[in-house]
Amino acid sequence: MKLLPPIAVIALPVNDRFHQDTGDEEMRSPCVRLRVTILAIFGIAAAGYASDGSRPNIILIMSDDMGWSDIGCYGGEVRTPHLDRLAAEGLRFSQFYNNAKCTTTRASLVTGLYPRKGGRGQQLLDEHMVTFGEVLREAGYQTALVGKWHLGSQPPHRPYDRGFDEYYGLMDGCCNFFNPTQPDPKFKGGRVRAFGHNDQRITEFPKDYYTTDAFTDHAIRTIKRYAGSRKPFFLHLTYTAPHYPLHARPNDIARYRGKYKMGWLTMRQRRYRRQIEMGLIDPKTCALSAQDSRMYPWEEADQDWEDMRMAVYAAMIDSMDRNIGRLMQTLADLGIEDNTIVMFLSDNGGCAEEPGGSKLQRHPVDDPGSASTYMTVGPSWGWAQNAPFKRYKANTHEGGVRTPLIVRWPGKVKPNTITHQPGHIIDFMATFADLAGTQYPQTYKGNDIIPLEGKSLVPVFLGRKREPHDYLAWHWAGNRALRAGDWKLVWDKQYKRWALYDLSKDQSETRDRSAAFPQRVEELAKRWYLWAETTDVKYSGGR
Numbered sequence: 328m329k330l331l332p333p334i335a336v337i338a339l340p341v342n343d344r345f346h347q348d349t350g351d352e353e354m355r356s357p358c359v360r361l362r363v364t365i366l367a368i369f370g371i372a373a374a375g376y377a378s379d380g381s382r383p384n385i386i387l388i389m390s391d392d393m394g395w396s397d398i399g400c401y402g403g404e405v406r407t408p409h410l411d412r413l414a415a416e417g418l419r420f421s422q423f424y425n426n427a428k429c430t431t432t433r434a435s436l437v438t439g440l441y442p443r444k445g446g447r448g449q450q451l452l453d454e455h456m457v458t459f460g461e462v463l464r465e466a467g468y469q470t471a472l473v474g475k476w477h478l479g480s481q482p483p484h485r486p487y488d489r490g491f492d493e494y495y496g497l498m499d500g501c502c503n504f505f506n507p508t509q510p511d512p513k514f515k516g517g518r519v520r521a522f523g524h525n526d527q528r529i530t531e532f533p534k535d536y537y538t539t540d541a542f543t544d545h546a547i548r549t550i551k552r553y554a555g556s557r558k559p560f561f562l563h564l565t566y567t568a569p570h571y572p573l574h575a576r577p578n579d580i581a582r583y584r585g586k587y588k589m590g591w592l593t594m595r596q597r598r599y600r601r602q603i604e605m606g607l608i609d610p611k612t613c614a615l616s617a618q619d620s621r622m623y624p625w626e627e628a629d630q631d632w633e634d635m636r637m638a639v640y641a642a643m644i645d646s647m648d649r650n651i652g653r654l655m656q657t658l659a660d661l662g663i664e665d666n667t668i669v670m671f672l673s674d675n676g677g678c679a680e681e682p683g684g685s686k687l688q689r690h691p692v693d694d695p696g697s698a699s700t701y702m703t704v705g706p707s708w709g710w711a712q713n714a715p716f717k718r719y720k721a722n723t724h725e726g727g728v729r730t731p732l733i734v735r736w737p738g739k740v741k742p743n744t745i746t747h748q749p750g751h752i753i754d755f756m757a758t759f760a761d762l763a764g765t766q767y768p769q770t771y772k773g774n775d776i777i778p779l780e781g782k783s784l785v786p787v788f789l790g791r792k793r794e795p796h797d798y799l800a801w802h803w804a805g806n807r808a809l810r811a812g813d814w815k816l817v818w819d820k821q822y823k824r825w826a827l828y829d830l831s832k833d834q835s836e837t838r839d840r841s842a843a844f845p846q847r848v849e850e851l852a853k854r855w856y857l858w859a860e861t862t863d864v865k866y867s868g869g870r
């Protein structure tokens with residue numbers, strides 16, 4: 328992809344298509360057609376002109392291991408007034424998907440492609456892929472990534488090497504929130520996680536450090552700097568909250584301590600009722616799924632301990648929400664809130680892991696959520712956080728792969744609306760290219776680039792019907808799934824067989840229809856195996 332010198336195209340109102348309400352799926356206004364024609368004459372892909380103020384700034388915020396129903400506007404009891412405000416002023420997706428896991432989600436999110444090479448490690452991002460940072464930078468955007476990266480900490484795999492002018496954060500998967508120099512406990516490998524600023528490693532942190540605050544501070548500084556330029560900016564802010572280790576400030580924890588004594592089953596029921604009231608789900612097509620195989624009875628649990636770990640988790644989300652509030656206030660103070668599209672999602676469902684085992688984690692109960700502890704929420708909360716859905720992180724049932732997605736875009740997105748159109752994280756690349764008036768490249772730095780697999784979400788943002796994907800597919804750690812229309816085929820590695828669900832009647836995957844529709848199972852499975860071949864997925868567990 329070549330950088331276009333600032334020539335005749337400068338004055339063309341690239342973004343006019345977003346001001347028009349033609350009902351045309353492609354939204355090709357005469358201005359856009361004219362621009363494409365001019366660019367074609369010059370033999371260049373659309374990119375690289377100076378901003379005339381018409382293109383929006385883009386902010387994509389992502390949380391880590393947060394369940395589908397934790398935040399208020401998705402039915403949760405965690406106090407999230409700032410995210411709820413984004414929802415009240417924007418659009419919520421009820422059927423948006425990630426890839427069930429930190430690394431595979433990030434690989435898809437930044438490239439617009441399904442994960443390649445088995446979905447592990449820095450191989451996820453190679454020279455035949457571009458990141459949305461690279462595409463937007465070529466299109467004239469200032470670019471920044473702040474927070475967790477998890478796609479490689481060595482050159483040429485760092486964010487700074489892959490399209491982000493500014494980077495600050497954790498290049499690894501998770502770290503101590505208060506002191507990132509503290510090694511993981513032995514049961515997690517005992518490593519110190521890689522932290523960096525642009526091309527430099529960071530090994531020292533101030534005393535009162537907390538990652539969620541520090542990421543927001545850096546994001547705000549970057550926005551202030553970028554707002555002084557005529558160029559639009561793109562910020563990808565990726566919090567590590569509420570991923571384990573469960574670390575939160577004592578005052579934040581205190582607000583939730585004792586609030587989870589209702590237990591996970593009651594929490595799920597309350598969330599489910601609120602989701603129905605707010606129109607996110609329809610009880611006729613979405614039952615509250617049955618109890619999970621790893622859940623244990625609340626009556627037999629150490630209820631005080633369980634309340635404590637859920638309280639720390641809630642405090643982490645509460646803190647993230649307040650930080651998002653600070654970020655939004657910065658946009659308002661700078662007068663750029665109206666020309667900035669802000670999106671929020673989670674990278675995978677609530678997490679049911681117990682690294683080190685629940686007994687090990689019970690030990691440091693005197694000081695919950697502090698730097699010296701390494702707690703997780705465990706399987707029962709991790710499952711209930713995804714109410715009403717089945718399973719959790721690393722699974723391809725809806726509880727693993729369905730995420731909130733909130734989109735606030737003043738004047739374009741209708742306030743307080745919900746869409747039930749499915750979407751997937753592979754769609755962000757096409758969406759951002761669309762917003763920036765550029766195109767996904769065929770070649771980059773002399774390398775052929777894998778053709779884009781996602782589709783722009785802009786029509787959905789504008790309240791229109793988007794042509795759906797032919798299918799969506801998933802794989803992680805032996806779990807597989809494929810959704811075509813409303814049919815979803817799921818392979819749970821625990822059972823090693825395909826189950827079939829009709830999401831038009833059964834969003835929460837409670838009734839396996841595979842025995843009634845064996846041919847459909849065969850047809851969808853065939854598609855999944857083809858997809859696995861195309862994306863080089865190494866699956867195990869038979870066919």
Ligand SMILES: [Ca+2]
Nearest residue numbers: 391392429674
């Ligand atoms: Ca994650």
